[in-house]
Amino acid sequence: xxxxxxxxxxxxxxxxxxxxxxxxxxxxxxxxxxxxxxxxxxxxxxxxxxxxxxxxxxxxxxxxxxxxxxxxxxxxxxxxxxxxxxxxxxxxxxxxxxxxxxxxxxxxxxxxxxxxxxxxxxxxxxxxxxxxxxxxxxxxxxxxxxxxxxxxxxxxxxxxxxxxxxxxxxxxxxxxxxxxxxxxxxxxxxxxxxxxxxxxxxxxxxxxxxxxxxxxxxxxxxxxxxxxxxxxxxxxxxxxxxxxxxxxxxxxxxxxxxxxxxxxxxxxxxxxxxxxxxxxxxxxxxxxxxxxxxxxxxxxxxxxxxxxxxxxxxxxxxxxxxxxxxxxxxxxxxxxxxxxxxxxxxxxxxxxxxxxxxxxxxxxxxxxxxxxxxxxxxxxxxxxxxxxxxxxxxxxxxxxxxxxxxxxxxxxxxxxxxxx
Numbered sequence: 001x002x003x004x005x006x007x008x009x010x011x012x013x014x015x016x017x018x019x020x021x022x023x024x025x026x027x028x029x030x031x032x033x034x035x036x037x038x039x040x041x042x043x044x045x046x047x048x049x050x051x052x053x054x055x056x057x058x059x060x061x062x063x064x065x066x067x068x069x070x071x072x073x074x075x076x077x078x079x080x081x082x083x084x085x086x087x088x089x090x091x092x093x094x095x096x097x098x099x100x101x102x103x104x105x106x107x108x109x110x111x112x113x114x115x116x117x118x119x120x121x122x123x124x125x126x127x128x129x130x131x132x133x134x135x136x137x138x139x140x141x142x143x144x145x146x147x148x149x150x151x152x153x154x155x156x157x158x159x160x161x162x163x164x165x166x167x168x169x170x171x172x173x174x175x176x177x178x179x180x181x182x183x184x185x186x187x188x189x190x191x192x193x194x195x196x197x198x199x200x201x202x203x204x205x206x207x208x209x210x211x212x213x214x215x216x217x218x219x220x221x222x223x224x225x226x227x228x229x230x231x232x233x234x235x236x237x238x239x240x241x242x243x244x245x246x247x248x249x250x251x252x253x254x255x256x257x258x259x260x261x262x263x264x265x266x267x268x269x270x271x272x273x274x275x276x277x278x279x280x281x282x283x284x285x286x287x288x289x290x291x292x293x294x295x296x297x298x299x300x301x302x303x304x305x306x307x308x309x310x311x312x313x314x315x316x317x318x319x320x321x322x323x324x325x326x327x328x329x330x331x332x333x334x335x336x337x338x339x340x341x342x343x344x345x346x347x348x349x350x351x352x353x354x355x356x357x358x359x360x361x362x363x364x365x366x367x368x369x370x371x372x373x374x375x376x377x378x379x380x381x382x383x384x385x386x387x388x389x390x391x392x393x394x395x396x397x398x399x400x401x402x403x404x405x406x407x408x409x410x411x412x413x414x415x416x417x418x419x420x
Contacts, residue, residue, distance in 0.1 A: 002026045004050055006066055007059030009033040010085055010184075012217040013191040014057065020215065021195065021206040028053070030066060040064055047074060055202060059084045060161055068161065082198055083166035085186040086153060088279060089146030089234070090174060090226045092137050094183050095276045103277075104269065107253075107261035108222045108246045110182060113140055113276060113286075115259055117294060119266045120274065125259050132255065134229050141289045146234060148281045149183075164198045178240050181216070181223045183279065189214040222246050272297040 003018065003025050005011040011029050018027055036042050043065040050056055050071075057080050060068050071079045088094060093113045097104040104111070114136055118128035137143045153167045170190065173179040179190040186194075192214055199206045209215075223245035231239055244253040249261055266274055276283055276295050286295045 001055075002028070002053045004028040004030070004053050004056045005058070006030045006056065006071070007032060007061070007082070008084065008184075009218065009221075010059070010186065010191070013186065013188055013215075014082075014195060016188065016215045016217040017192045017195045017209075020209045020213075021192070021199070022204070023207070032061065032063070037063070037066075047071065050075060054078065055080060055204075057082050057198060060156075080198060080202060081161055081163045083153075083162055083164065083194065084156070084184075085166065085170070085180075085190070085194075086149065086184050086279070087170060087174060087180055088149040088183045088282065090178070090180050090230065091183045091224050092142040092145035092230060093140070094224055095282055096278045097276060098273060099277045102273070104265065104273075106265040106268075107248050107258070108244075110222050110224055110244075110246075111262065111276075113142065113282070113294065115262045116266070116274065116276065117291065118259075119263055120271075120294065125256070125263055128259050128263075129255050132227060132229070134233050137230075137233075140291060141285050142282075143233075145282075148285065149279075152279075152281045164194075164201050166194055169194060169197065175234075175236065177238055178226055181218055181221075183224075185218040185221060185223070187214070188216040188218075 001022070001024065003022070005014045005018075005027070006029075007014075009031060011031050015027050015029050018025060030043075030046050031037060043063055047065040047070065051074075053075075055078055056071060056075055058066070058068060058071055059082055064070065068079065068081050093115075095111050095113050095116070096109060097111045097116065103109055114131055115128055117140065118131060123131070134143065137145075150167065150171055153170065156162075157165045157167055170179065170186075173190050173193060177187075177189065179187050181187060189211070192209060196206070196208060225242050225244060226236075226240045228239055228242060230236075241252070242255070244255075244258045245251055246253045246258065246261070249257065253261070275297060276286060283295050286292065
């Protein structure tokens with residue numbers, strides 16, 4: 001028996017499953033992810049060579065000669081249209097940067113909206129790593145990725161073009177086990193489960209591999225973790241390794257190293273090209289949100305969008321509060337001294353002495369206040385680094401505190417003078 005698979009890189013997995021399930025079948029593959037598929041003459045020759053093939057399993061496409069319409073005319077019932085796997089529910093922040101002809105592939109073609117947004121807004125690598133959370137997904141409008149991508153899949157199936165639907169099987173599988181390696185790379189297990197449905201549809205007998213022997217043909221490519229916080233959000237019964245598989249970085253890659261490599265790659269790019277171009281439902285969601293600048297270039301937009309929570313900011317703010325309290329502590333001591341020095345005196349002599357002492361105290365307090373202000377500024381600068389906007393606000397608070405202290409001294413001095 002001769003069979004053929006026509007489609008994107010997922011045909012690699014279909015072919016591997018078919019070899020395990022249909023041991024004596026002669027299998028041919030035409031892969032749209034390969035450069036040869038862009039040659040119209042190559043597509044024409046391949047299509048003409050299918051005349052003696054028993055079954056052709058093809059994903060829908062718009063290419064000439066190998067589209068489902070052209071193949072249907074050529075093959076009739078020997079053509080079986082199959083699903084194109086896609087599911088972003090397990091990888092809500094995954095995206096591709098750059099259009100199909102100029103996709104950014106450093107450090108990988110697999111990018112993260114969380115990382116790209118953080119880079120565009122000037123966050124530190126540490127802050128971006130801390131932003132991997134459900135709170136960030138919600139702020140970016142990505143919390144409904146499961147329902148959004150299921151709607152996308154069912155919309156593809158609604159036209160009746162597919163001979164064998166995938167949607168219900170795919171969603172149920174994702175609830176049970178890690179059914180995807182990336183948003184468009186299904187696991188070998190899911191492909192095999194679906195191919196069983198396809199073979200049942202055409203009435204072919206097959207042997208199903210044992211559950212622990214499902215081949216993962218696409219595992220040689222880069223892979224994305226199913227983040228624990230995503231698994232918790234959807235109450236999934238399984239967890240995966242929390243590292244990326246990035247071949248250009250040597251394989252298993254930590255979150256910190258992945259973010260660092262992305263930042264290095266983005267720094268080399270024209271900002272106008274650092275845009276999310278797919279998947280379609282993600283682009284639509286970002287375009288309708290406050291994060292339109294991630295899909296449509298606006299050089300000034302990134303600085304205006306600060307609504308994604310910076311989880312590392314909380315610890316910095318705690319340190320700042322402690323620094324400010326420490327810097328202003330001398331002012332409390334000075335105010336206590338002013339109160340003691342300004343107590344009413346019984347005689348003119350004691351009043352003169354009090355005024356002289358108060359004058360000396362005022363000079364001392366002015367110098368201490370200046371030192372306190374300088375200490376406050378130094379501590380704040382150390383705590384917030386380059387965040388000058390926050391520094392200015394805290395500096396104003398310190399100056400206000402010093403001003404209030406001086407005002408109290410002046411009022412007490414005036415009170416003593418009037419008492420004479």
